[in-house]
Amino acid sequence: DTGVSQDPRHKITKRGQNVTFRCDPISEHNRLYWYRQTLGQGPEFLTYFQNEAQLEKSRLLSDRFSAERPKGSFSTLEIQRTEQGDSAMYLCASSWQGTGTTSEQYFGPGTRLTVT
Amino acid sequence: GQSLEQPSEVTAVEGAIVQINCTYQTSGFYGLSWYQQHDGGAPTFLSYNALDGLEETGRFSSFLSRSDSYGYLLLQELQMKDSASYFCAAAGEGSNYQLIWGAGTKLIIKP
Numbered sequence: 001d002t003g004v005s006q007d008p009r010h011k012i013t014k015r016g017q018n019v020t021f022r023c024d025p026i027s028e029h030n031r032l033y034w035y036r037q038t039l040g041q042g043p044e045f046l047t048y049f050q051n052e053a054q055l056e057k058s059r060l061l062s063d064r065f066s067a068e069r070p071k072g073s074f075s076t077l078e079i080q081r082t083e084q085g086d087s088a089m090y091l092c093a094s095s096w097q098g099t100g101t102t103s104e105q106y107f108g109p110g111t112r113l114t115v116t
Numbered sequence: 117g118q119s120l121e122q123p124s125e126v127t128a129v130e131g132a133i134v135q136i137n138c139t140y141q142t143s144g145f146y147g148l149s150w151y152q153q154h155d156g157g158a159p160t161f162l163s164y165n166a167l168d169g170l171e172e173t174g175r176f177s178s179f180l181s182r183s184d185s186y187g188y189l190l191l192q193e194l195q196m197k198d199s200a201s202y203f204c205a206a207a208g209e210g211s212n213y214q215l216i217w218g219a220g221t222k223l224i225i226k227p
Contacts, residue, residue: 042203042217107158
């Protein structure tokens with residue numbers, strides 16, 4: 001396994017369109033996270049899965065955003081009716097932990113979204 | 117509110133030692149993580165402190181003081197490849213899975 005992969009790496013879309021991103025975590029990892037990062041800022045937590053269950057979702061996350069991890073492996077993040085403010089790098093990370101807190105997460109290369 | 121504060125930029129000379137500080141204000145604190153991110157790259161994990169004290173990993177060390185809500189990352193024998201942004205992150209309110217991140221410290225290394 002070569003690490004976390006994300007597809008596409010870049011996406012340009014027009015305002016109002018829907019977009020979907022895919023993340024393939026490290027195969028033995030049971031936890032998967034989505035973040036959004038804008039220039040000069042740290043990653044902002046969006047949502048978290050343990051296996052196929054979505055256990056946490058940021059209170060700041062608009063209902064235009066939805067994420068799935070149907071078989072506990074890959075995950076998709078969909079943004080409906082995109083807005084220019086959605087332009088950012090979308091990062092996926094995964095980790096393996098049976099219990100306890102998250103500490104070491106492995107990040108994918110990200111999907112850079114530009115909404116025109 | 118929850119926040120992590122770190123300097124926006126630090127400059128150091130190749131071969132020197134530099135310390136990047138992080139103060140945090142969170143509830144339900146479990147530990148402090150440090151990540152490195154090169155321009156255009158993804159964050160990579162450096163270290164994690166759950167207990168007070170110093171953790172050493174090669175040229176990098178990380179320190180935590182829970183009583184002071186403070187930690188730092190120490191980088192020794194600086195190399196040009198260490199030029200990057202460094203983020204501290206901590207588990208946030210009511211959650212031990214949701215990491216709250218600082219805005220990052222850009223480390224500039226001069227020859």
